[in-house]
Amino acid sequence: MSANASPPIPSSNKNICVPGDRLCLAGNQCHAAEGTYIFNGYIYASRVGRVSTFQKNEQTFVKVTGLSGHSVIPEVGSLVTARVLTIHSQMIKVAILAVDDVTLHTAFRGMVRKVNVREHLVDKVEMYECFRPDDIILARILSLGDARSYEMSTSLPELGVVTARCEEGHLMVPVSWTSMKCHCRTENRKVAKVVPPNT
Amino acid sequence: MNYRDSRRNCGPETATPIYVLKSPFNEKEEFLLNDGKRSDDRAPLEVRKMYFGVSNISQAKGSSYVELGSTKVVCGVYGPKEMAPSSIFKSTGQVLCEVKVAPFSSYVRRSPVPDRQVKELSMQVKDALEAAIILEEYPKAQIDVFLTVVEDSGGVLAACVTAASLALCDADIRMYDIVVAASVAWYNDRIYLDPSIEEEECIARAGERLATSKSSASSTEDELEGSNGSVTVALMPLYANGQVATMVMSGSVTAAKLQDGLDAALETCRKVYAIAKQVLIQRVSEAKLPEKLED
Numbered sequence: 001m002s003a004n005a006s007p008p009i010p011s012s013n014k015n016i017c018v019p020g021d022r023l024c025l026a027g028n029q030c031h032a033a034e035g036t037y038i039f040n041g042y043i044y045a046s047r048v049g050r051v052s053t054f055q056k057n058e059q060t061f062v063k064v065t066g067l068s069g070h071s072v073i074p075e076v077g078s079l080v081t082a083r084v085l086t087i088h089s090q091m092i093k094v095a096i097l098a099v100d101d102v103t104l105h106t107a108f109r110g111m112v113r114k115v116n117v118r119e120h121l122v123d124k125v126e127m128y129e130c131f132r133p134d135d136i137i138l139a140r141i142l143s144l145g146d147a148r149s150y151e152m153s154t155s156l157p158e159l160g161v162v163t164a165r166c167e168e169g170h171l172m173v174p175v176s177w178t179s180m181k182c183h184c185r186t187e188n189r190k191v192a193k194v195v196p197p198n199t
Numbered sequence: 200m201n202y203r204d205s206r207r208n209c210g211p212e213t214a215t216p217i218y219v220l221k222s223p224f225n226e227k228e229e230f231l232l233n234d235g236k237r238s239d240d241r242a243p244l245e246v247r248k249m250y251f252g253v254s255n256i257s258q259a260k261g262s263s264y265v266e267l268g269s270t271k272v273v274c275g276v277y278g279p280k281e282m283a284p285s286s287i288f289k290s291t292g293q294v295l296c297e298v299k300v301a302p303f304s305s306y307v308r309r310s311p312v313p314d315r316q317v318k319e320l321s322m323q324v325k326d327a328l329e330a331a332i333i334l335e336e337y338p339k340a341q342i343d344v345f346l347t348v349v350e351d352s353g354g355v356l357a358a359c360v361t362a363a364s365l366a367l368c369d370a371d372i373r374m375y376d377i378v379v380a381a382s383v384a385w386y387n388d389r390i391y392l393d394p395s396i397e398e399e400e401c402i403a404r405a406g407e408r409l410a411t412s413k414s415s416a417s418s419t420e421d422e423l424e425g426s427n428g429s430v431t432v433a434l435m436p437l438y439a440n441g442q443v444a445t446m447v448m449s450g451s452v453t454a455a456k457l458q459d460g461l462d463a464a465l466e467t468c469r470k471v472y473a474i475a476k477q478v479l480i481q482r483v484s485e486a487k488l489p490e491k492l493e494d
Contacts, residue, residue: 013480013483013484016480016483016484018368018377018476018479018480019331019373019374019375019377020375020376020377020435020436020437020438035373037333037373037375039375039438039439040439044375044437044438046333046373046374046375047368047371047372047373047374048368048371048479048482048483049371049483050483066371067369067371067482067483067486068260068371072279072371073279073337073339073340105260105277105278105280106278106280106281107281108280108281108339109281144288144290144338144339146288147282147284147285147287147288147289147339148284150339
C-alpha cells in the first residue's frame with residue numbers, strides 16, 4: 001500500500017523532506033517551529049526542504065528550511081522595510097518592500113497612523129514633518145489591519161526614516177532624531193536609530 | 200468547425216478537415232484489441248509513462264512541467280501576494296487557479312479564451328489545491344496558480360492537479376501534503392487505468408448514446424452492459440492517513456465495479472506520489488539552501 005521502489009537516497013539527502021512527511025512526536029521532547037505543522041500529536045513537514053533541530057530555552061525545536069529562506073508575508077510583530085507612498089494628515093500609506101531580511105516578490109500595502117509615529121506628544125505630530133513620499137522607513141507590524149493595508153508603527157527609537165532625499169533629490173544624512181540634512185538644505189523627519197549589524 | 204479564421208491559412212473552403220477521417224474508434228468501438236492490449240499497446244492496468252520537472256519557469260516563484268503520456272501541462276505559481284483590493288477582510292489566504300488550454304493542444308482547434316469546460320477544470324483543480332494548502336498561514340494574501348495545457352491527450356485534470364502541487368511545493372508554499380491525481384475509466388464492465396484521449400472520447404460518446412437511447416425508449420441490442428464511465432481522483436497520501444482532495448466522476452458505474460475502480464485510482468495515485476517526491480527531493484539536493492540556519 002505504501003509508496004516504494006524508489007532509488008536509494010544519497011546520504012547527503014537524508015534530511016530532505018516534502019510536505020506531509022512525519023518528522024517526530026509532538027510533545028515536551030520536540031516542539032514545532034517554522035515549516036512544520038502538528039496533527040494528531042505528531043509534527044509533520046509543511047514545506048520542501050531540509051529538516052533540522054535547534055535548541056532554544058533548553059527546549060528542542062524542529063524546523064524545515066525551505067528553498068527560499070524564511071516566511072514571505074508580513075506577520076504581526078515583524079520588522080519591515082517600506083517605502084512611503086502618500087501622506088495624509090492622519091496617516092501615511094506605505095508599500096512594504098521587505099519583511100525581516102527577505103525581499104518580497106510583490107509589495108504589500110501598509111499604513112502608519114498619526115498616533116503610532118512616535119512615543120511622545122502623539123497628538124502634536126505633523127505628518128509632513130516626519131515623512132515625505134519616497135522615504136524608506138523601518139516599521140513594525142502592529143496588526144493585519146483591514147483588507148487594504150497592514151497597520152504599522154514607527155514609535156520606537158529604532159524605527160522611522162532610514163533613507164530620504166531632499167526636495168532637490170540629494171541623499172540626506174541624519175543629524176538628530178528629528179532632522180536630516182544634505183549639502184543644500186535641512187529637512188525634518190522622524191529618524192530611525194539604526195544600529196550597525198555586527199555589534 | 201467551419202468558420203474562417205482570417206489569421207491563418209485554412210485551405211480551400213471545400214476541403215474536409217482531417218479530424219473527420221482520423222478517429223480510430225469511428226466504427227468499431229473496442230478498447231481491447233485481439234491480443235488483450237489497448238489501442239496504444241498498453242495493458243488494461245498499465246499507466247502511461249510520466250515525466251515531472253520543476254523550476255522550469257524562471258520568472259515564477261515556483262513552476263512545474265508534467266507529462267502523462269502525451270498530455271503535457273505547464274504550471275506557474277506566483278505569490279503569496281497581496282489580495283486583489285476588495286472590501287472583505289479574509290483571515291485566510293485565497294487561491295486563484297486559472298487553466299488555459301492552448302489552441303493547438305487537441306486535434307480540433309480550441310479557442311484560446313477559456314470556455315465553460317475549461318473554467319470548470321479550473322474550479323476542480325482549485326478544489327484540490329485548497330484542501331492541501333495551509334491557507335491559515337497566508338492571511339490577506341493570494342496565491343496565483345496558472346496552468347497551461349500544451350497537449351491534451353487524456354487525463355488532463357490529473358495532470359493539472361499534479362502539476363499545480365509540484366509547482367506549489369517548488370514555490371515554497373506551505374502545504375499539508377502533496378496532492379497527486381490519477382484517472383481511471385470503466386468500459387463494458389472492465390477497468391482501464393489512465394485512459395488516453397481516444398478512450399475518454401469513446402466513453403463519452405457511449406454515454407451519450409446510452410442517454411439518447413434511454414430517452415427515446417428504444418433498446419438496441421448492442422448496448423453496453425455494465426459500467427461505463429471515468430473518474431479522476433486527487434489524493435493526499437500521507438495527510439491524516441490519506442485524504443481524497445477531490446474526485447470528479449462521470450458516466451454510470453455499478454456499485455460492484457465502483458470500489459474496484461476507485462481502489463485502482465488510489466493505488467495509481469500512490470505510485471505518482473513516489474515519483475513526485477523523488478523529483479522534489481532531487482530539486483532540494485541540487486539547490487543551494489540559504490546559509491544562515493542559526494535561530
